Amino acid sequence: MKRILLSLALASITLTGCSNEESPSLETFPLSEVRLLDSPFKHAQDKNIEYILAMNPDRLLAPYLKDAGLEPKADNYGNWENSGLDGHIGGHYLTALSLAWAATGNQEIKQRLDYMLDELKRAQDKNGNGYLGGIPAGKAMWQELAQGNIRSDLFTLNEKWVPLYNIHKIYAGLRDAYLYADSQQALAMLVALSDWGALLVESLTDEQVQQILKSEHGGLNEIYADVAEITGEQRYLTVAKRLSHRTILEPLKQQQDALTGLHANTQIPKVIGYKRVGDLAGDKQWQDAAAYFWNQVVEHRTVAIGGNSVREHFHPADDFAPMIEDVEGPETCNTYNMLKLTRMLYLSEPDTRYVHYYERALYNHILSSQNPDTGGLVYFTPMRPNHYRMYSQPQAAMWCCVGSGIENHSKYGEMIYAHRGDELFVNLFIPSTLDWKEKGLQISQKNHIPDTERTVLTVTGSGDFSLKLRYPVWVKEGLLSLTVNGEVFSVEQAPGSYITIERHWKDGDRVEVHLPMHPQAEQLPDQSDYYALTYGPVVLAAKTDPISGEQLDYFSDDSRMGHVASGPMCPQEMTPTFISDDRDFVRGLQRLPGDELRFAAPASLKVVGTQTVSSDSDLELIPFHRVHESRYTVYWPHTTKRKLAEKQKQREAKDRAQLALAQQTIDKVAPGEQQPEADHFFAGVGSEAGVHRGRHWRHASDWFSYQLKDPGNEAQTLRITYYGLDSNRRFHILANGVEIAEVSLDGSHGDDFFEVDYPVPEAVFKQSRDGVIELKFVAEKNAVAGAIYGVRLLREGENNLESADTHSG
Known part of the structure; x- marks a missing residue:
């Protein structure tokens, strides 16, 4: 079994000049040497295998066979798999099968992997040049790029939906089939595909390559670096450097945070x-x-919970209001990739702060992103109080977070243990067995964390090594205790370090570690007055039922926006509030009887709204990864008794306006934001997008368009957001080909954003098909259409602005 970080370190591709005399490097163990024992993680791993085996491989293969001119054995899946991102799940599926095989040795998984590789090999052979992809009409696009005909945008490349991101998945799948399942066939296919890609960019200038990289492209630079190490050939590392996006790299090299407004998972x-x-x-x-x-x-x-971003983008680091207000909270894909980066950094520097983040994100975002009953996967995990999540189904909802999600739950064994020479690091307290083949030793770890506060490690075999146990920062200094074969071992280390036990270990040796946990309040990073409660490695949350008799559907269909929990938002006044003059909210938090971790709400957490159904005495706090198919609250507001009335009044006024607008909105688009534009089938010529003052925009020298949904033909008003200093912007707004506005922006509205409402004429509905309104912005000659900062389709309501002069904009 190959290690995910290969140990080749060939002189032809490294400048570090390693010699055999240098100290050994830190490595994690192959997944094949770690097996999970009974725990929520083992349950998630098993449920995920059920899920991926329920998926139809022929439907996943269909885009690749079609693109190669072969007859598919089944139709594409729907959703993202037949609307432009065809084939992206197939690449993830290779990785998911490879990981599951390594983690369990399940023969059915291995047979499925071999079948996928054989069918993909047919497609690659038919293409005849090493290419393998499922992008609709992709070959013509690749030819355009090779000739230097490049039209790139945030999420399109030559009018295709992130084709480089798409093809990265099959690169990664082939790599992982080699690394985790030792498939020589996959390696040969990977090298052939890599040669095709290298030839594609060979004749392009560096400037042209960077222009291509404006479009989301996944981790292609990582893949080419991996191929360089696997093959020992320097030329692949050269390609990896060329495929590294300098617009993002250069500020980071200067230690500058220029991330605000960027699409988060494009960058990671x-x-x-x-x-x-x-x-x-x-x-x-x-x-x-x-x-x-x-x-x-x-x-x-x-x-x-370890997640980041709102609506897939990095918001300002000093303003987490969008995190609390929006329903599109942290994206699972982001954390999937942050864990990969964390592991790489840890192997370069075994600092326990990397492990602390890894543990927090694993327990509270990744584990919680799977429905434990169905195996369904989550895209967004809202931090808005009293909201909920949507789950995928094996035959529906083929989002990016399904692709990364089917990988996530077979990787829990990756970071539990690591080794460096004779040192064995125990990083995570996840029940498991380790087969340390190089030492002829086995280690088992058993516990019921977080329900209990003890983990036990048992040695099978004998030998000399140093056991290095992580002293987690969630155990107070001086409180961690341990025994070796019943004898007390003196602990002098502090939280955030490793406790080292050096000895000659004998068969049956037993180390028992006590990890006393305590509740803590954790404030939002911008220091605003919202707090989460943690207990040991887990974040606590409460299931909430603020709307009596409500019936929510928690399982997504195949619609393009099905991953968003678009049900009613609850008024913030329904959220219980910490009311105290100090911030010791967890004082007196009482654990409830039972084997599983449960707490009664602390005395300082009070219901203050008038609409809530449950009282504060009904609230139970449990680990967030156990909250499913329910509204929930992770972050709770705080105020003092003196400021309560004022804070409540401010919150209610702001909330009332937001909820009224949400109720009136039929559909909306955030121009310049990747997924909202993709979900509304953005198209355009001569169009560009960017960020100004933290807000995304789009404009065009020719035209751009979206498809808005209005299934009930309810639309009364189109609301457009502009920036007041934009000038020389003359364009027409059309809906289903019907002109509804002629706009001229002359910079006269000042240094601020403003909104204009345009009535939707009856003629628009006569041209409507299937409840879709095609909204098009068309520039006049030598002018610009936009910039457009917001698009909102409204039904009748009291929230409309007064009608504006459509000629003045």
Whole structure:
């Protein structure tokens, strides 16, 4: 079994000059040497295998066979798999099968993997040039790019939906089939595909390559670095460097955080690639850039569950209001990639702060992102109090977070243990067995954390090694205790370090570690008055039922916006509030009887609203990963008794306006934001997008369009958001070909954003098909259409602005 971080370190591709005399490097164990024991993690792993085996491989293969001119054995899946991102799940599926095989040795999984590889090999052979992909009409696009005909945007490349991101998945799947399942066939296919890609960019200038990289491209630089290490050929590392996006890299090299407004998960894989290239090339600047990025995201942009971003974008680090107000909270894909980066950084520097983040994100975001009954996977995990999540189904909802999700739950064994020479690191307290083949030893770890506060390690075999146990920061200094074969071992280390036990270990030796936990309150990173409660490694949350008799559907269909929990938002006044003059909210928190971790709400957490059904005495706090198919609250507001009335009044006024607008909205688009535009089938010519003052925009020298949903033909008003200083912007707004406005922006509205409402004429509905309104912005000659900062389709309501002069904009 190959290690995910290969140990080749060939002189032809590294500048570090390692010799055999250097100390051994830190490595994690192959998944094949770690087996999970009974725990929520083992349950998630087993449920995930059920899920991926329920998926139809022929439907996943269909895009690849079609693109190669072969007859598919079944139709594509729907959703993202037949609307432009065809084939992206197939690449993830290879990785998911490879991980599951390594983690369990399940023969049915291995047979499925071999079948996928054989069918993909047919497609690659038919293409005849090493290419393998499922992008609709992709070959013509690749030919355009090779000739230097490049039209790139945030999420399109030559009018295709992130084709480089898409093809990255099959690169990664082939790599992982080799690394985790030792498939020589996959390796040969990977090298052939890599040669095709290298030839594609060979004749392009560096400037042209960077233009291509404006479009989301996954971690292609990481893949080429991996191929360089696997093959020992320097030329692949050269390609990896060329495929590294300098617009993101350069500020990070200068230790500058320029992340606000960027699509978060577009950037994280790039940074993984920077780290990988930096490691192989011995380039400390690239390595430090990756470490700086990690620090900025984890320390300043991450919430308690380990996730980041709102509506897939990095919001300002000093303003987490969108995190609390929006229903599109942290995206699972982001954390999937942050864990990959964290592991790489840890292997370069075994600092326990990397393990602390890894543990927090694993328990509270990744584990919680799977429905434990169905195996369904989550895209957004809202931090808005009293909201909920949507789950995928094996035959529906083929989002990116399904692709990364089917990988996540077979990787729990990755970071539990690590080794360096004769040192064995125990990082995570997840029940498991380790087969340390190099030492001829086995280690078992058993516990019921977080329900109990003890873990027991037992040695099978004998030998000399140093056991290094992590002293987690969630155990207070001086409270961790341990025994070796019943004898007390003196602990002098502090939280955030490793406790080292050096001895000759004998068969049956037993180490018992007591990890006393305590509740803590954790404030939002911007220091605003919202707090989460933690207990040991877990975040506590409450299931809530604020709307009596409500019937929510928690399972997504195949609609393009099905991943968003678009049901009613609850008024913030329904959220119980911490009311105290100090911030010791957890004082007196009482654990409830029973084997599983449950707490009664602390005395300072009070219901203050008038609409809530439950009282504060009804609230139970439980680990967030056990909250499913329910509204929930993770973050709770805080105020003092003296400020309660004023705070409540302010919150209610702001909330009332937001909820009224949400209720009146039929559909909306955030121009310049990747997924909202993709979900509304953005199209355009001569169009560009960007960020100004923290808000995304789009404009065009020719035209751009969206498809808005209005299934009931209810639309009364189109609301457009502009920026007041934009000038020389003359354009027409059409809906289903009917002109509804002629707009001229002359910069006369000042340095602020403003909104204009346009009536939707009856003629629009006569041209409507299937409840869709095609909204088009068309520039006049030598002018610009936009910039447009917001698009909202409204039904009748009291929230409309007064009609504006459509000629003045």
